[in-house]
Every structure is written in structure tokens, then in C-alpha cells.
Amino acid sequence: MAMAxxxxxxxxxxxxxxxxxxxxxxxxxAPSEEQAFIGVRSISTQIxxxxxxxxxxxxxxxxxxKMVAASKLRAIQVRAENSRGLWQPFTALLGDTPxxxxxxxxxxxxxxxxxxxxxxxxxxxxxxxxxxxxxxGPDKENRYVVLGEKAKAQLIRDSRKDIExxxxxxxxxxxNYTQVSVLADEIxxxxxxxxxRIVFNKFGSxxxxxxxxxxxxxxxxxxxxxxxxxxxxDLDSYEIEGGETKSEILQNLTEFxxxxxxxxxxxxxxxxxxxxxxxxxxxxxxxxGDMLDRLTLTxxxxxxxxxxxxxxxxxxxxSALEG
Amino acid sequence: xxxxxxxxxxxATTVAMRCRRLFSTDVPVEASADSTFVEAxxxxxxxxxxxxxxxxxxxxxxxxxASIPTKLTVNFxxxxxxxxxxxxxxMVIIPATxxxxxxxxxxxxxxxxxxxxxxxxxxxxxxxxxxxxxxxxFIHANSFADIIAVEAVPLDHIDPSLVHxxxxxxxxxxxxxxxxxxxxxxxxGVDVHSALNSALxx
Numbered sequence: 001m002a003m004a005x006x007x008x009x010x011x012x013x014x015x016x017x018x019x020x021x022x023x024x025x026x027x028x029x030a031p032s033e034e035q036a037f038i039g040v041r042s043i044s045t046q047i048x049x050x051x052x053x054x055x056x057x058x059x060x061x062x063x064x065x066k067m068v069a070a071s072k073l074r075a076i077q078v079r080a081e082n083s084r085g086l087w088q089p090f091t092a093l094l095g096d097t098p099x100x101x102x103x104x105x106x107x108x109x110x111x112x113x114x115x116x117x118x119x120x121x122x123x124x125x126x127x128x129x130x131x132x133x134x135x136x137g138p139d140k141e142n143r144y145v146v147l148g149e150k151a152k153a154q155l156i157r158d159s160r161k162d163i164e165x166x167x168x169x170x171x172x173x174x175x176n177y178t179q180v181s182v183l184a185d186e187i188x189x190x191x192x193x194x195x196x197r198i199v200f201n202k203f204g205s206x207x208x209x210x211x212x213x214x215x216x217x218x219x220x221x222x223x224x225x226x227x228x229x230x231x232x233x234d235l236d237s238y239e240i241e242g243g244e245t246k247s248e249i250l251q252n253l254t255e256f257x258x259x260x261x262x263x264x265x266x267x268x269x270x271x272x273x274x275x276x277x278x279x280x281x282x283x284x285x286x287x288x289g290d291m292l293d294r295l296t297l298t299x300x301x302x303x304x305x306x307x308x309x310x311x312x313x314x315x316x317x318x319s320a321l322e323g
Numbered sequence: 324x325x326x327x328x329x330x331x332x333x334x335a336t337t338v339a340m341r342c343r344r345l346f347s348t349d350v351p352v353e354a355s356a357d358s359t360f361v362e363a364x365x366x367x368x369x370x371x372x373x374x375x376x377x378x379x380x381x382x383x384x385x386x387x388x389a390s391i392p393t394k395l396t397v398n399f400x401x402x403x404x405x406x407x408x409x410x411x412x413x414m415v416i417i418p419a420t421x422x423x424x425x426x427x428x429x430x431x432x433x434x435x436x437x438x439x440x441x442x443x444x445x446x447x448x449x450x451x452x453x454x455x456x457x458x459x460x461f462i463h464a465n466s467f468a469d470i471i472a473v474e475a476v477p478l479d480h481i482d483p484s485l486v487h488x489x490x491x492x493x494x495x496x497x498x499x500x501x502x503x504x505x506x507x508x509x510x511x512g513v514d515v516h517s518a519l520n521s522a523l524x525x
Contacts, residue, residue, distance in 0.1 A: 083402055084405075086471065088400075089398060089400065089459075093469070096357060096376050097357070098360040099357050099360035202380070212376065212380075241421045241436070252436060253434065253459060256459060
């Protein structure tokens, strides 16, 4: 990637090093500067210098963004790792059922609000689209619930009619369980579902994240699946304490499961976002550094060339007079 | 003497290779992932890798042993931390909505909803007490107990004077509540604080 960028840069420079750069680059220069160049025969270094300045600024910005992402990552990584115990009991009890075949699927896509974080948002959008395709069929109904600005922007292009709810500005305040459970409640109140499929990026390390999907079934489906045996067939062997009926407690259970899984998913995704941003910003500041080296070389070479030209002019003028 | 050296060398490298291969398969294999899902995915969407599912990040639980184990394995989790993780204890007492429930190894598989109350962990002579707000407890047939609470604090972190003040506040709120929502909120406050109070005195 870095090489490609450099090559592109090199191509952009070709006209600059040519003897008359003003015409070809007039659009990029302020008119006042243009005045100064008229009648100058030597090669100008002004443009390269400007570009060097802008690249240096870009490098400063990306470096700062990397630092910010690194410090945010450290805080959120601890929280994400602490929340990993939360969903495990539910998976142990209700099993992991991504292949369940139900009528109403709701795909909950979790993404970030801000960009410049590598491919995490497009990965979760791609995974959601694929899940949509996988679960679509006659007499089936698929809906999207979108969290985060970036997935919304991508999904709204081709599946506007399938989006049920979009929620943004999730990470304005530090994430906590209360906030996420309010959010989960909002989703549960406003959509009808047989299965909720949460799509998020699980944090692996700073440079790796894993697209993941967690499935949460509605209480009716849980009961039906438990009766039919299969993956969650063990559920019937559990005694149920509290609550008047089994369906009532199952409803509480699945809603609680949804909020817990969501909480972990949101944290993991935020963590992957910061990690991906950190590595993206790291590589872009490295690219900017490479580019700066190349520009400095061009600048020095151009300057040297103009000095040499001037010297030749003086010497040849002197020798013409002598001769 | 050196005639056998090539063979020895070859053997050495094959051993090394075998070792290396053994090492690379050391990462957890996704045997637990849902194979029908993965197959269906591969068939329909061949250009994207199937996403992971939660079970591939979880160490599988052991199956139910024939004899009852001597210890109970407890996972006690909160949204912000795992208080106990795979800890082997003698007994736990869970504040279920139907009443306090003592859980020993070999307890029948149960799903219980929690109410505000004291959750205690007995380990030999040591007893650790937590006050939990609400949540769920799953007791599995293989002597695993999972307790998920929304909030829990060790009992000695609670300030009695604040509990009394909170109880008085919420009782007053309950009396002055006009709407159903306010009444329900105040009722929850009274319940939690009276449970706290009885946990501290009892």
C-alpha cells in the first residue's frame, strides 16, 4: 500500500520537476504566488516546499490520532476483557444457535460513529449483508437494526427499506451497562423478532479483530427448540424457580441475555475500533514519513540542479566574453 | 561413522517438523462451532469467511460426571468484572425470588431469578458475602453454577447510615407517589433498601 502511494506521488511530481511547472500546476497555487514566478528561468522549489509542509502537518495529525486511540484503547480494553465473562453462562445454558431457521430475523449491526479506523465498519456491514442473504427466503422477513453512523451510511444505500431502527452517538459518554440495557430495551420494544443476530467485531489484538455473530432467540422459539430437542434440548431438564410460568421467566431470561450480550458486543466493537484506528494511523504516519523523505530528496535535487544551471550560465557567459 | 549421519539428520528434522506442527495446532480448534451454519455460509457466500460465533471463544464445559463431585464450580459475573471465575467452593447460597437457595455439588439443574439479597460463598470455613441487586442464577447438572448479577458489592462495603437514609427517602417517595411509574420505582427502592438493611442486621 505504501509503495502504491509513493508511486502515485512520484507520478504527481513528474510535472513539478519539469522546467516550467507553473502552467501545469496553476490550479494548485494561489494567484499571488504565481506572479512571483513569471520570468524566473530557474527551477522553482516553492511547490515542493509547500507539499512538504502539508505532508508534515498530515503526519502530525495522524501521529496525534494514534496517541489518542492508544490511550482510549487501554481504558476500553480492560472493560471489554472484564465483560467477557458476562455472556458465557448464557451460551452454556441456551447454546449457540447461528443456524436456527426462523421466520423473523433481526440483524443488529454494531459499528462506530467515526471513521478512519480501517475496515471494521465495512466488515460488519458485509457480514450483516451476508447474514441477510443467508436467512432470506420466501415467507421470511429480515430487518436491520443499525448502531453507529458508519454502518448506517453504508446500509442505507441499498437496503433503506429494511432498516428498522438506527441508533447513533453511542460512544459519546463512556459505555456502561445501564446505558446499553436502555438501548436493548428500546430495540426489544420496537421490533418483532424470532431471532436477533448481533454482528460485531470481537477484539483480538491491536492489529486483529474477528467478525462475530451472536444469536439470541425469542422466548417462544427457545421453548419450541427446547421441545424439539437439538442444541438447546437440555433446557427442559432445568427446574425453574420464581416467576409464575415458564414462559414468563424465559422472557425475562432472553431479555437479560440480549442486554448482556449487547453490552459485551458494544464494548468489544469499541475496543476493535480503537485498535484498528491505532494501526491505521500508525501506518499512515509511516507513509507520510516515507513521502516526506522522498519529497526532501526531490527538493534537494531540484535545488542542486538550479544552482548548477546558474553556475553553468555564469561560467559560459564569462568564457564567451573571454573568447 | 558418518554413514548414518544423513539419516540421523533427516530424522532430527522430521522430529523438529512434527514438533512444530504439533505446536501450530495448539491453538483452539473450532470443533464447537456450528457446522451446519458454516457449511450453509460457505455455500451461499464463498468469498467471505464465516463469522465466528460465541461458542468458539468459550472453553467447553465438561459433561455430567457419573458420581457427584466434591466441589461446586462457581462463575460469578458482573457487567464490569468477573468476581469468581471457575472457582471451586463447597456451597453457595443464592437469594432466589422464591427464597434463599443453598446449592451444594450435585444440585438439580435449576434456573432461578434473583432478588436483592445476600449471596454467600462458603469455602471451608471462609464465608464471603456479597449483596446482589438482581440477575439470574443457572445451576447445571455437572455441578457448575453461573450467577449473573447486575450489581454486587461485598457486604462490608455498605454504609449502614446511608442505607437508613435511603430507606427513609424511598418510603417517603412511595407515600407521595402519584403515578404508577413513580410508585413502582419507589417500591423497588424500598425493597432494595430493606433487603440491604436486613442483610446488614441479620
